[in-house]
Amino acid sequence: MMFQAPKGVPEYYPPRSAIFLAVREAFAKAAANAGYSYIEVPVFEDTALFARGVGESTDVVTKEMYTFTDRGGRSVTLRPEFTAGVLRSTLEHNLHQGQLPVKLWTTGPAFRYEQPQAGRYRQLQQFNVEAIGTEDPAVDAETIAIAWSGYQALGLTRVRLLLNSLGCRNCRPQYRGALQEFLRRLDLDEATRQRVEINPLRVLDDKRPEVRAQLADAPLIPDHLCASCKSHHDKVRTLLEDLSIPWEDNPRLVRGLDYYTRTTYEFDHPLLGAQSGIGGGGRYDGLSEDIGGPPLPGIGFAVGVDRIILAIEAEGLAVRTPPRVAVYGVPIGEEAARRMFTLVHELRAAGIAADMAYGSKGLKGAMKGADRSGASLAVILGERDLAAGTAQVKNLATGEQSAVPLAEIVTTLKERLTS
Incomplete structure (x- = not known):
């Protein structure tokens, strides 16, 4: 029996895995440049944390979570976000x-039981940023700018920023009532009618054409914002204009999680079809209280590493990734292999990425390995070289080759790689 990866779980292996790392590193650099620190959190948590935090009426909680009872009788869930x-x-x-806002970033897999398709997986890779402890709209704009910097660093040119405000706990009830009144008059199935009563904003996120067609005249959230929320939203948009980050108003944007308030945004890539969302986020000013904490406003985003890779490939971009190694050793003979093994570890200790041919491949086979490694330089060592106390250093781009004393080879290689 040949085992295979679970259904709906993408794997990244060379050379495509280099793009995976490049995506994560682009966003990590953008977050670190803005003063965000790394945090590592559990892959599974108490089920109630997600039920109360994400929202019991969401598809994530009702249909998609991987929930199980552990051996201690506790209900735990693989994190869906x-x-x-x-x-x-x-x-x-x-x-x-301590100092506020608390600025954090993290990355890794999240898990949702969905119908697998391109860009929609059961194990999805995310990069996440959170700024906790301030209502300042400048921080809203900052999180958007961090994500935008990540996309720009990867060379993506078709990314669109969709922007909306969901209001606050003061003004949203009025909009909720107006929306419910409108939705109750529509021809909806029983499950959707129940959602109208529990969380009508979720209906706006319905992707079915027959439902979306009936929503054309639905009341819009921006028309019901209180003065405070309208001012907050205007400031976010002004700050984005100051940063020359283009955005589009989308008054129907609600996202898929219940905790969002005020600023809500999504990054869209039109070349990805139905799964065009490649990231998004928003403000969650009431989430701390929902999970038993004190009032503590916050805002953050998550970008989908899997979908960003698809967007990079859809645009035909060649993401610049570093070569696997800088130096590749080519030993000829048993004694040369032993000496080369030591030399490779000396190079690594000196901070030079190095590898060598294993298994007595012979000169021709070993040089093929050197070419495939992406190394700049090859070090060729045979019996005559050992007797002379030298090694042959070959520039794999130009073909130039010269003898270098073994006693000086680490220093010489460092000089050639930096010149």
């Missing part, structure tokens, strides 16, 4: 008692 866990950790370890 990061924000609830990051906020739980912030509260548990009193990070909010």
